[in-house]
Amino acid sequence: MDIKLIVNGKTVSVNVEADEMLLTTLRNQGFFSMRRGCDTLNCGLCTVWLDGDTILSCSYPTFRAAGHEITTLEGLAEEASLLADCLAAEGADQCGYCTTGMMMSAMALRRKNPNPTDEEIKEFLVGNLCRCTGYESHLRGIRRYLGEVQK
Amino acid sequence: MLMYRQLLQPKTVAEAYELAQKHRLAPLMAGGCWIGLGKWRWPMVIDLSGLDLRYIREEENYYAIGAMATQGDVERFEPFHTYGRGILPKAVHPILGVQFRNMATMGGSVAARFGFSDILPALLALQAEVVLHNKGVMALAEYLTYKERDVLIEIRVPKTPPAVALATLRKSVSDFPFLTGALRQDETGYHIYIGCRPSVVREAVQAGEILTQKGLAGLEEAMVAAASELAFQTNSHASAAYRQAMTKVLVKRLVQEVTSWT
Numbered sequence: 001m002d003i004k005l006i007v008n009g010k011t012v013s014v015n016v017e018a019d020e021m022l023l024t025t026l027r028n029q030g031f032f033s034m035r036r037g038c039d040t041l042n043c044g045l046c047t048v049w050l051d052g053d054t055i056l057s058c059s060y061p062t063f064r065a066a067g068h069e070i071t072t073l074e075g076l077a078e079e080a081s082l083l084a085d086c087l088a089a090e091g092a093d094q095c096g097y098c099t100t101g102m103m104m105s106a107m108a109l110r111r112k113n114p115n116p117t118d119e120e121i122k123e124f125l126v127g128n129l130c131r132c133t134g135y136e137s138h139l140r141g142i143r144r145y146l147g148e149v150q151k
Numbered sequence: 152m153l154m155y156r157q158l159l160q161p162k163t164v165a166e167a168y169e170l171a172q173k174h175r176l177a178p179l180m181a182g183g184c185w186i187g188l189g190k191w192r193w194p195m196v197i198d199l200s201g202l203d204l205r206y207i208r209e210e211e212n213y214y215a216i217g218a219m220a221t222q223g224d225v226e227r228f229e230p231f232h233t234y235g236r237g238i239l240p241k242a243v244h245p246i247l248g249v250q251f252r253n254m255a256t257m258g259g260s261v262a263a264r265f266g267f268s269d270i271l272p273a274l275l276a277l278q279a280e281v282v283l284h285n286k287g288v289m290a291l292a293e294y295l296t297y298k299e300r301d302v303l304i305e306i307r308v309p310k311t312p313p314a315v316a317l318a319t320l321r322k323s324v325s326d327f328p329f330l331t332g333a334l335r336q337d338e339t340g341y342h343i344y345i346g347c348r349p350s351v352v353r354e355a356v357q358a359g360e361i362l363t364q365k366g367l368a369g370l371e372e373a374m375v376a377a378a379s380e381l382a383f384q385t386n387s388h389a390s391a392a393y394r395q396a397m398t399k400v401l402v403k404r405l406v407q408e409v410t411s412w413t
Binding site: 018019021039040041042044047050053054055056058059060061063064105108123124125126127128 | 152153154155156157158183184187188192198200223244247248249250251253254324325
């Protein structure tokens with residue numbers, strides 16, 4: 001299937017199999033920020049934005065993304081840098097495998113709810129699993145990032 | 152992982168129905184969340200994303216939820232925040248994470264008639280109807296036992312909801328529930344629905360009748376009736392005995408919640 005994707009504001013023409021998932025397509029195009037994890041919609045490693053909403057690219061057929069705005073971490077580099085610093089400062093980054101997916105969710109949360117409560121942060125990130133840090137450091141890091149953005 | 156060899160892409164609901172009849176083993180792919188959980192590659196799937204069924208509309212007497220509207224769409228639809236004290240957002244909110252709910256569709260959840268569905272008890276309590284391509288408009292309660300292959304177009308919930316309550320029990324956040332329940336109190340009395348037994352949600356008719364006849368004075372009796380009139384089974388999430396025991400608690404919580412409406 002020949003389709004056109006809009007990735008981080010740029011149009012990309014790709015030829016994909018009917019059952020190629022967006023994660024595979026994006027990685028084949030050189031966008032490596034999203035990782036392959038569970039492949040069963042559970043872990044959140046492959047999180048990208050589709051028209052501003054977070055989705056799991058491991059299970060999203062690429063053909064369905066045609067014509068929609070796809071955003072990866074590469075397209076949010078400056079903001080991502082700030083968030084990464086905040087997460088690191090709070091010890092929320094150990095093996096780092098979950099971090100990019102977690103960041104995509106955190107930055108989406110800020111756009112939908114700039115002043116979330118701790119409970120709202122936890123609820124928004126429930127689809128991002130981390131096996132290192134126990135989440136409390138993520139909560140502190142995201143709280144710190146939201147504060148920095150508002151300065 | 153979602154895998155299939157052949158993708159059929161109907162452009163109309165009628166075409167989708169024809170394909171569904173012709174290829175009876177090919178799943179209808181809505182959000183693709185459930186059919187992607189296995190490790191096999193489907194020989195063929197029928198894609199429903201080209202049918203323009205992703206909408207939530209306010210009509211004169213009901214809200215129409217298109218089959219391809221996502222659970223996230225329901226969560227964000229402003230009128231649903233207060234409709235039935237937020238029962239629909241409340242029903243979808245515990246389902247996995249935000250990303251999943253932005254992909255999983257309402258039509259997929261309803262058409263699959265999952266026993267563990269958080270959504271079905273809420274829709275039953277609201278006396279939802281479904282619109283099918285071939286069969287037309289049908290009560291959701293009837294659809295749950297409807298065996299023919301059809302294409303679900305939309306789900307309708309009445310504009311003015313009765314007093315309803317929803318309660319679910321799960322071991323941890325984002326896990327499947329091990330028991331679900333919903334209750335409606337209207338001019339006909341109380342109607343209690345218990346799901347995830349682990350089979351699909353059913354009405355506890357006797358329990359509802361007891362409450363209707365005796366009011367809150369019959370609560371203890373209704374709790375016992377609900378637990379004894381329905382069948383419960385054991386699976387990895389809970390034993391039959393535990394589900395049966397907790398059904399009494401669920402009924403009590405539902406009645407207490409709906410009582411606060413009045």
